[in-house]
Amino acid sequence: MTTTSPATTDEAPQPATPPPPSRGWATLRPLILRLHFYAGLFVAPFLLVAAVTGLLYAASFQAEKIVYAHELTVPVGDRKLPVSAQVSAAREAHPEGTVSAVRPSPEADATTRVLLSGVEGVDADHTLAVFVDPYTGKVRGALEQYGSTGALPLRTWIDEFHRDLHLGEPGRLYSEFAASWLWVIAGGGLVLWFSRRRARRTVRGTAGRRRTLGLHGTVGAWAAAGFVFLSATGLTWSTYAGANIDELRTSLGQSTPSVSADAGGDHAGHGPAASSGGDAGHGVGLDKVLAAARAEGLGDPVEIVPPADASSAYVVKQVQRSWPEKQDSVAVDPATGEVTDVLRFADHPLLAKLTRWGIDLHTGTLFGLVNQIALMLLALCLILLIVWGYRMWWQRGRGNAFGRPIPRGAWQQVPxxxxxxxxxxxxxxxxxxxxxxxxxxxxxxxxxxxxxxxxxxxxxxxxxxxx
Known part of the structure; x- marks a missing residue:
């Protein structure tokens, strides 16, 4: 019987003279290549969903302004009504629930938002935003709102689709899985691209798999830093990695502080301020509370949170997430109208600031429209890279089948x-x-x-x- 070769038909032919063994960090290249190939192969579907939904989310900020123009904007009048009068108009139209916060009109043509919690038919972690004309007191509509950026139904739906595919907490595993691997794939691809020893790295004049590889590598190299950033910032509020990051920040004394909602004062240092319950007209009232906050330098946009109970203070906090960030907050005694506590964003720990800036840059709010366009371009690059990646896999085959996998045993070559x-x-x-x-x-x-x-x-x- 004739002797057969141990090599199987799906393996690449071996050269007659094996190349000399690699030394040092060059030995990592086959291992990185294998990891990049398989990670891209199996993680790509999750990344594709994240990229498409992320692109839609970045575009939703501008879409929201068009879809809800009637609720968000008003003709500019001569003089705005007191905030308390605007809240009264909102409560007359919507007596249900309780006032959890008030966002006075931040611009001349913007409405005031009166946020109601405990409204039947509204999710427990959402509020009903009642939009009031600050000049006439007319209610222009009411919409469900979510999050500190004031996302309305369109953006909320896209945000939840991007975050958890509308599957709740179990669905968040998909986005955390994608974020956990994105930086690995991007970093590995970057190493592979720059380790290629070619005299010329040009796409022009090439065809087939080589052209696809050139496009894939060039776009990936330019976008890699953005992908690593999206991965790192996305993990900060993920379920498992995010909890570990929060624990680490707390152990280092770098957690995000909050102003004390105790009417007696003193910094709480940590823990959430009062955010629900109470009475918007309690004590000195909203207008004097807002005036006290203005005296401390809190400019628009601000959010006024009523006292949670008889022993709590009003909390007024700036809610601007665009550059420069406005995140100062004060507590105001409802009995006297005096400021009992002040917390400046400038005094936040460094990691707390970096986390805030990272999240706002990730969500497209830090630099407004420019930020959102950059995110859409990154998402588009990721979509193209995934398509090109699968195309290269196909092109490695023999015209009618996907290509061969990267050979095993790369780790054995590493010193x-x-x-x-x-x-x-x-x-x-x-x-x-x-x-x-x-x-x-x-x-x-x-x-x-x-x-x-x-x-x-x-x-x-x-x-x-x-x-």
Whole structure:
């Protein structure tokens, strides 16, 4: 019987003379290539959903202004009514629920928002925003609102689709999984692109897989920093990695402080301010409370939160998330109208500021329209990279099938002095980012098992061929 080769038909042909072994960090390239290939292959569908919904979310800010123009804007009048009169008009039209906050008209042509909580038919973590003409007191409509940026139904729907696919807490695993792996894929692709030893890195004049690879690599290299940023900031408010990040910030004394809602004063340091219940007309009233906040330098836009109970103070906080950020807050005694506590954004810990800026940049509010356009371009780049990635996989085949996988055993080429610290770093990172660590460990186990099975089959085939 003739002797058969141990190589299977789906493996790449081996060169007659093997190349000399790589040294140092160059030995990591095959390992990074294999990781980039498989991570891109299996994570790409999740990233594609995140990219498409993220693109829609970035566009929803401008769409919201068009769709809800009647509720958001009014003709400019001569003089605005007192805030208390505007709240009274809102309560007359909508007596249901309780006033949880008031956002006075921040611009000449903007309405005042009176936020009601505990309204039947409105989600518990949402409010009903009643829009009032600040000049006439006429109610121009009421819409469900979500979050500190005041998202209305259109943006809220897209936001929840991007965050959890409208599946609730279980659905958030998809977005955290995508965010956990995006920086790995982007970083690996960047290393591979710059490690390619080519005299000329041009797309012009090439065709087929080489052209696709050139487009994929060039766009990926330019967009990699943006992808790493989106991944890092997205993880800050994810379910598992976000909790670990919050715990780390707290242990370092870098958590976000809040003004004390205790009418007696003193910084609380941590913990949420009162955000529901109470009476918007309690004590000295909204107008004197707002005047006290203005005297402390709190300019528009602001949100006034009524006292939660008899022992609590009013809280007035700036809610501008565009640059420059306005995040100062004060507490005002409802009995005297005096400011009992002041918290400046400038006094926030550094990591708290960075977290705030990162989230606002991620959500498209920090630099307004420019920020939103940049996010849409990043999302479009990610969509193209995924399409090109799958196309390259197809082009690696023989015209009618997807291409061969990257060969196993790349980790065996890495020297121990590099491999051991690398594994230790991955273990620590996997602990803090579990939706990276757990799938990666599962991939390694499955890959080792499949490799061992293939090795044994090859030995049996080779042994049978020699008999």
């Amino acid at each position: 121990p002095q590099i491999l051991v610290p690398l594994l230790a770093a991955i273990a620590v990172l996997g602990y803090f980012v579990p939706l990276l660590g757990i799938p990666l460990a599962a991939f390694v186990v499955v890959d080792v098992v499949l490799g061992e099975i293939a090795h044994r089959r090859g030995q049996r085939t080779y042994g049978a061929g020699r008999t």
